[in-house]
Amino acid sequence: MNQRETCARPTGAAVRKLTLLIAVLVLAVHFSSRAAEAQVSKESGAYAWVNGAHLWFQSKGQGDPVVVIPGGPGDSHVYLTPWFDELAKHHRLIYYDAFGRGKSDRAKDPKEYSFDRDVRDLEGLRKDLGIEKWSVIGHSYGGMVAQAYALKYPNSIDKLILSDTFYDGEMWQENDDNSNREIKNQYPDLWDKLIQLRDSGYVSSSPVCSELYGEVPSGLLYYYNPANAEKVRKDPQSFNAQVYYQITGADGDFLIGGDIARLDFRNSLKTIKVPVLIIAGRFDRVSVPRFSEKFREYCPQAQFVMFEKSGHLPFVEETKEYFQVVEEFLKNGK
DSSP states (O other): OOHHHHHHSOOHHHHHHHHHHHHHHHHHHHHHHTHHHHHHHTOOOEEEEETTEEEEEEEESSSEEEEEEOOTTTBOSGGGTTGGGGGGGTEEEEEEOOTTSTTSOOOSSGGGOOHHHHHHHHHHHHHHTTOSOEEEEEETHHHHHHHHHHHHOGGGEEEEEEESOOSBHHHHHHHHHHHHHHHHHHOHHHHHHHHHHHHTTOOTTSHHHHHHHTTSOHHHHHOSSGGGGGGSOOOTTSBOHHHHHHHHOTTTTTSOOHHHHHOBOTTTGGGOOSOEEEEEETTOSSSOHHHHTTHHHHSTTSEEEEETTOSSOHHHHSHHHHHHHHHHHHHHOO
16 A cells, blocks of 8 residues: 555545535535425415315415416416515415415316316405405416406405406417417427427327427517526426316317307406506517507506516516506506
8 A cells, every 4th residue: 555545545534524525515406406496385375165175375464455366277376476475565465376276176177177167266265265355466367367257256356457368269369379480480390390299180288299388498488588487486386287278278279279268358348347457568479469459449447558578477577667567556546
């Protein structure tokens, strides 16, 4: 044994210390990489018993109650946080996961998922929480739930905010058409694979098709600045494709069907008596401005705001300006 080997060989105590150090470092890397997911999974909240199912909800802050309806259909509350926490400074803010989403109960049969149930469950949640009236914010698909809710339960709502949403099935079909144009133009290789699958008889809800759609960067369709997609919280349990395709139809990424195809609020919006704020993003390639602008005609009593440097999530891309508008409306909107 030469001197270099003797100096290089650690003692038993040193080995134990080195082993412990490595273990600590491994654990640190593991937990840091899972930090965001752990934050989601350990998020505090409670459950309400609504129409035969447990619905998860979370209440923050004090003041006039405001509930936020997630989009999808199929999304949980996760992507809305922590952005809407801003409202908890002056209001009682309520997040929730609708039936089949996030931490709420799942259906034994996907046919249990429906647009009407989402509307009824929102009213059931209000009653369970003992709230007389609340302001309702609906984002994307959640805005359609919010419109139906305001029309069906006018005495339960104080103010209505529709953010980056749709007023009928035709507008949603344009979402499909425009999204697919973008994919075809920007990702032709992926598009060709998708068309090959469709030519073989697969539809949107087929796992091979939905997985291929999952390869499309969200920055392409949802953001003014694609890099902003990295700001949104992720959670493997936050989206339920069964809910999405049950409500939008089995081929919902190409040809809208299901409950969505039957929705049309255009002739009803003008009858809403509570104050209404409608928000859109200039670079929204999902809820496209060509259609969003028509809200001015269908809901003339509403305040309409277009965010010029936003896509489908202006609360992420123009956060300060977005919540200034929302807060001012909640405080003084008429």
